[in-house]
Amino acid sequence: MKKIVLLSSNPKVLKEKCVSKGNNPEETFFESKKAFKSEGGVNAERNVPLLLETKEELPDYWKKAELKIPGARAEIVIDYYNRRIKVMDYTGLFEEISRTLESFAKVEEIEKIIVYIPPEKIHEAETCEYAEEGIIRGYYPGKNCHIFSSYPKNFRGISLHKEKEDRIIESCLKMDRGTGKIPQKPENSREKGNWKKQQGKIQLPEEYTVRPSVQADTSAMAILYRQGFQFYPTPIHMESYLLKTMDSNVLYFLVEKQGKIVSLASAEMDPENGSAEITDCLTIPYERGKGLIKELITVLEKELSDRGFQSTYTLCRALSSGINTAFASLGYAFTGRLVNNCRIMGGFEDINIWCKTLGRE
Numbered sequence: 001m002k003k004i005v006l007l008s009s010n011p012k013v014l015k016e017k018c019v020s021k022g023n024n025p026e027e028t029f030f031e032s033k034k035a036f037k038s039e040g041g042v043n044a045e046r047n048v049p050l051l052l053e054t055k056e057e058l059p060d061y062w063k064k065a066e067l068k069i070p071g072a073r074a075e076i077v078i079d080y081y082n083r084r085i086k087v088m089d090y091t092g093l094f095e096e097i098s099r100t101l102e103s104f105a106k107v108e109e110i111e112k113i114i115v116y117i118p119p120e121k122i123h124e125a126e127t128c129e130y131a132e133e134g135i136i137r138g139y140y141p142g143k144n145c146h147i148f149s150s151y152p153k154n155f156r157g158i159s160l161h162k163e164k165e166d167r168i169i170e171s172c173l174k175m176d177r178g179t180g181k182i183p184q185k186p187e188n189s190r191e192k193g194n195w196k197k198q199q200g201k202i203q204l205p206e207e208y209t210v211r212p213s214v215q216a217d218t219s220a221m222a223i224l225y226r227q228g229f230q231f232y233p234t235p236i237h238m239e240s241y242l243l244k245t246m247d248s249n250v251l252y253f254l255v256e257k258q259g260k261i262v263s264l265a266s267a268e269m270d271p272e273n274g275s276a277e278i279t280d281c282l283t284i285p286y287e288r289g290k291g292l293i294k295e296l297i298t299v300l301e302k303e304l305s306d307r308g309f310q311s312t313y314t315l316c317r318a319l320s321s322g323i324n325t326a327f328a329s330l331g332y333a334f335t336g337r338l339v340n341n342c343r344i345m346g347g348f349e350d351i352n353i354w355c356k357t358l359g360r361e
C-alpha cells in the first residue's frame with residue numbers, strides 16, 4: 001500500500017500548506033484527493049491505513065464520505081463551511097475513528113467533531129472524552145439520538161452568549177402550554193397583528209395563504225434567504241440548491257400575501273428513521289410577530305404526520321427569542337444546546353435543540 005501523509009483535500013488549506021513548502025498545490029491536491037477517494041493510503045502521523053470514499057459532494061460546503069480503517073468504518077460529513085465533521089453512523093471501535101478524525105481535523109482546519117449516537121453506544125463516546133450536548137428524541141425508530149461533541153480547537157467550545165441564551169430558554173419554559181403564552185406578559189410588550197387563535201391554533205387572515213413551495217418559487221425564495229441571512233449553514237441562497245433539495249427530501253412551505261412571499265420554512269425528511277427536521281425559518285422583517293412562522297411549522301407538522309413521520313425536531317439559533325418561543329409554544333421540548341455549531345446570521349452561533357412527538361398535543 002502506498003504511504004501517504006494525511007494531506008488536506010480542502011483546496012484553501014492545501015494551497016496555504018503547499019505554497020509555504022514551495023510545492024505545486026494543484027499536483028499535491030490531485031495526489032491527496034486520489035489517495036482519499038478510492039485508493040488505500042496511510043495516515044503517516046499514526047501509521048494507520050485508511051480509506052476515505054466520497055459518496056456525495058457539495059463543493060465549498062460539504063463532502064459525505066465513508067471512512068474505513070482497521071476495525072471500524074464510519075459515515076461522516078466533512079463540513080468545510082462550518083469547520084466541523086459529523087459522524088452520522090459507525091461500526092467498530094469508536095476510539096480508532098476518533099483518533100483518525102483528530103488527525104484529520106488538524107489538516108482540514110476542523111474545529112468541532114460531532115457524533116450522532118444511539119443510547120447503547122454512549123459509553124464509547126464518553127470514553128473518548130466527548131461531551132454530550134443534547135438529544136434528538138425519536139431520531140431513530142423508537143430510540144433517541146445523543147449528540148456528543150469534541151473540540152479540536154478549544155476556542156470553538158466556548159459559548160459567548162450563554163447567559164442571554166439561558167434567559168431565552170427560561171422565558172420559553174415559563175410559557176403556559178395551554179395557550180402558548182407567557183403568563184404576566186405586559187399587554188403592550190409587543191404589538192400583535194389582528195390574529196384569531198382557537199384552541200391554541202392560529203388562523204391567518206384572508207389576504208395570507210399558506211402553500212407548499214413549487215419550482216417556480218425558488219428564485220424568489222433564494223433572494224429572500226440571501227437577504228435574511230448573512231451566513232447560513234447550507235446554501236439556501238442558491239436557487240439550484242433549493243431545486244435539488246425540493247426534488248429529493250426537503251418539503252418547503254411558504255406564506256404569501258397578495259402574491260408576495262412573506263414567510264418560509266422547510267422540513268428535511270429522513271424517511272428511513274421516520275423523523276424530520278423543521279428548518280430554514282424566515283419571516284420578512286415587517287411581517288414578524290404575526291404568527292406566520294408558527295402557522296408554517298403547524299402546517300409542516302400536519303403534512304409530516306400525514307406522511308407517517310413520528311417525530312420532528314429543530315436545531316435553531318439559541319440567540320433568537322422569536323424562533324425559540326415559536327417552537328416552545330407549539331409544544332416542543334428543549335433538549336440541549338450545540339455550542340458554536342454552525343455559521344448562521346452573523347457568524348458561528350450556539351444552536352438549541354427542540355423536539356416533538358407528532359400526533360400528541
Ligand SMILES: CC(C)(COP(=O)(O)OP(=O)(O)OC[C@H]1O[C@@H](n2cnc3c(N)ncnc32)[C@H](O)[C@@H]1OP(=O)(O)O)[C@@H](O)C(=O)NCCC(=O)NCCS
Pocket residue numbers: 180181182228263280281282283284287288289290291292293294295315316317320321322323325326329
Ligand atoms: C424567528 C422568526 C422566523 C420568527 O418569525 P415570526 O413569523 O415573526 O414568528 P411568529 O410571529 O410566528 O412568532 C412566534 C412566537 O415568537 C414570538 N416572537 C416573535 N418575534 C419575537 C421577538 N423578537 N422577541 C420575542 N418573541 C418573539 C411571538 O410572539 C410568538 O410567540 P407567541 O406564541 O407567544 O405569540 C423571524 O423573527 C425571523 O425571520 N428572524 C430572522 C431569521 C432567523 O433568525 N430565523 C431562525 C433561524 S433558526
